[in-house]
Amino acid sequence: MFQTEVIANRVIMYNYIPCVLLDNSADYQNHATASTIIIRSHLHQNLENLLIPLKEILLATGNFSHELIRYSGVYKGQLSGRWGNRTAAFKRHDPKKKGEEFRNELQMMSSLRHRNIIQLIGYCDEGGEMITIYDYAVNGSLESHMVGNVQKRELTWVERLKICIGAAKGLKYLQASHGEDKILVHKEFKSGKILLDDNLEPLISGLGYSIVLDRNKGQVYGKPAGDRYYIDPIYQDSGIIRSETDIYSLGVVLFEMLTGISASFDNIQQPLINRVRRIIKRLEEALRVQEQGDALTIATRSQLSHQDKKLEDFRVPLKEINEATGNFNNKTWIGKGGFGVVYKGQSSKRWQNCTVAIKRLNSEGRQGNNEFQNELNMMFRFHHHNIINFIGYCDEDNEMIIVNEYASNGSLEDYLADVLDNKRRSLTWVERLRICIGAAQGLDYLHWGLGENNRVIHRDVKSGNILLDDNLEAKICDFGLSKSGSTDKPQSKLYTKAAGTRFYMDPLYQESGMLQKESDVYSLGVVLFEMLTGLLAYYEKAIEKGDEPQFLINLVRRYFDDGLDVLVDPSIKDEMDRRSFHIFKYVAYECISLNSKDRPTMDTIIDRLEEALEFQMLRENPCPLGEQLEPEATAKVTEDGSDRDHRSTEKANKAKVAVELEGC
Numbered sequence: 001m002f003q004t005e006v007i008a009n010r011v012i013m014y015n016y017i018p019c020v021l022l023d024n025s026a027d028y029q030n031h032a033t034a035s036t037i038i039i040r041s042h043l044h045q046n047l048e049n050l051l052i053p054l055k056e057i058l059l060a061t062g063n064f065s066h067e068l069i070r071y072s073g074v075y076k077g078q079l080s081g082r083w084g085n086r087t088a089a090f091k092r093h094d095p096k097k098k099g100e101e102f103r104n105e106l107q108m109m110s111s112l113r114h115r116n117i118i119q120l121i122g123y124c125d126e127g128g129e130m131i132t133i134y135d136y137a138v139n140g141s142l143e144s145h146m147v148g149n150v151q152k153r154e155l156t157w158v159e160r161l162k163i164c165i166g167a168a169k170g171l172k173y174l175q176a177s178h179g180e181d182k183i184l185v186h187k188e189f190k191s192g193k194i195l196l197d198d199n200l201e202p203l204i205s206g207l208g209y210s211i212v213l214d215r216n217k218g219q220v221y222g223k224p225a226g227d228r229y230y231i232d233p234i235y236q237d238s239g240i241i242r243s244e245t246d247i248y249s250l251g252v253v254l255f256e257m258l259t260g261i262s263a264s265f266d267n268i269q270q271p272l273i274n275r276v277r278r279i280i281k282r283l284e285e286a287l288r289v290q291e292q293g294d295a296l297t298i299a300t301r302s303q304l305s306h307q308d309k310k311l312e313d314f315r316v317p318l319k320e321i322n323e324a325t326g327n328f329n330n331k332t333w334i335g336k337g338g339f340g341v342v343y344k345g346q347s348s349k350r351w352q353n354c355t356v357a358i359k360r361l362n363s364e365g366r367q368g369n370n371e372f373q374n375e376l377n378m379m380f381r382f383h384h385h386n387i388i389n390f391i392g393y394c395d396e397d398n399e400m401i402i403v404n405e406y407a408s409n410g411s412l413e414d415y416l417a418d419v420l421d422n423k424r425r426s427l428t429w430v431e432r433l434r435i436c437i438g439a440a441q442g443l444d445y446l447h448w449g450l451g452e453n454n455r456v457i458h459r460d461v462k463s464g465n466i467l468l469d470d471n472l473e474a475k476i477c478d479f480g481l482s483k484s485g486s487t488d489k490p491q492s493k494l495y496t497k498a499a500g501t502r503f504y505m506d507p508l509y510q511e512s513g514m515l516q517k518e519s520d521v522y523s524l525g526v527v528l529f530e531m532l533t534g535l536l537a538y539y540e541k542a543i544e545k546g547d548e549p550q551f552l553i554n555l556v557r558r559y560f561d562d563g564l565d566v567l568v569d570p571s572i573k574d575e576m577d578r579r580s581f582h583i584f585k586y587v588a589y590e591c592i593s594l595n596s597k598d599r600p601t602m603d604t605i606i607d608r609l610e611e612a613l614e615f616q617m618l619r620e621n622p623c624p625l626g627e628q629l630e631p632e633a634t635a636k637v638t639e640d641g642s643d644r645d646h647r648s649t650e651k652a653n654k655a656k657v658a659v660e661l662e663g664c
Contacts, residue, residue, distance in 0.1 A: 050122040051122065064092070074090065074091050088135065091133070115166075116166045137195035160257040163194070163202045164253070184211070186204070188225060188227065189249035189250060222239055226249070237583045311380050314393060316403060321394050344357065356404065372402075374479070387442050388476065390403075407475055412474070413463035428572065440606045447602055457516070460500045460504075503526065519596075521596075524602075528584070529592075535567075560585075587605055
């Protein structure tokens, strides 16, 4: 049944406009009916009625006077004659785009009628000009009402709620405007595309890149388009276009309304949505500690006790260290490096028979007294479940010793090496993702968790400095080379002699000595590729017969454009969800960009990795809400993970959402 509306004595049938857009396709030829032909004829007639001569537009805008420009490419003008002295917005489309945006926007907008969608008045395609004309929104865009614009008054909370409800209603209409089997996705939804009329009623605009999807077909892929602060990360990384793409963007707008801060406003070096996520993660961490209650480990008890103690309170007599290690008996030896040797120790008195790691620094090695003091001062301040926990230290009789929590599964480097030597089982893809997320969370804490004036750059991120506890939880360690500095400038830099491990070191830092938090991002990217391939960064391998063996990152750069399938660890290849794999490889590749400005923040890396994990978990445990819903409400998921039953998804969403906007 057609959805119709009478406007200006014209009957507009707009639910089935996609049939018109397919008139040269096989789909149209196979499905054309009398009804669709009527719609096609009516649309063409309707567009002819909307045609406005260029001379009328030039008259209305004063030949596109600069004084009438409201924002990029949009002019305010006054139509007269048959348009009844109507104020309008004239949007000049870029001719360099060959009219694609213009035609798409015209076809979409001519069929849409809703109080929360900007009203198309007419168009012009004449004299090399491509122009669409809309009702003029006197209060401009919602974005212009954010913090920093002194010319706009602050919106009240009631006004903000009404704007959010109207925007949600407009999106709901768009998604349903093409019938039960189709769904329209805006793709570029943001506060800058929400216009406000004289009553502050929101009007969605900017549908030039929108797309109509078939609900009953598989996933649709497209080149990501949209503002980076609003774009759905799944769409950005994988190119998968879904109805949820617009929902994510709406969520960003909702937080803009709550905070009054534009998502693109990074006066404090963090986009809005990243700051919101960071706050949520802090709250989740607080909840995690609270829920542990009395069942605290020695590490957690030590962390909590740091708040009330000085560094001196953690001094351990050398006598007790000797007792715990059997005078550094070789049987307690668990590892070594340029810093010295690590021993495993126990003390019934001080550590209640819990095993600890005792790091005995070599005064002649790369870590002298300065590095020892640096690591002590760093670790004493750290309190995070993905940072190895500091328990004590000893500075006596020329010994420099640091006591940390014991990680029973050793370093990630050792684990991967043991797998290559068939000494341990291979990690699953889910385990690898969780380890990567943990490592990124630890580094994110270093970069931001101690406050804006106390950013810490690790300088030596590598798999050898990521320890694994008995639950395979990642723990960042070894802070002897770390540097602390301020983040009160957008491009905070520190120049120092390059230090770290060759195969993990940021080339920019290595060549220039310019140290930024992006240097840690590069190093983490190397670790991510170690996890994807099962190869260590310093191993050489030849992929094709006759090739010279190359190190891991060189192989990644060579094969990335071919998909990287040839480098994926064979032990996990068959279990990986393809979407999870694509999201992971793209964010990892961004990390090792040779341009530090192109590297993502740790917070963004965490978000991408968590998305990759969600896709993998969906593959292994399809429809986790299935047992909670009625049988007919269970979403059908195909082998590629696409949702075949959107009505079921809607029910599932209702089961998860506690509060809905009434009337949306």
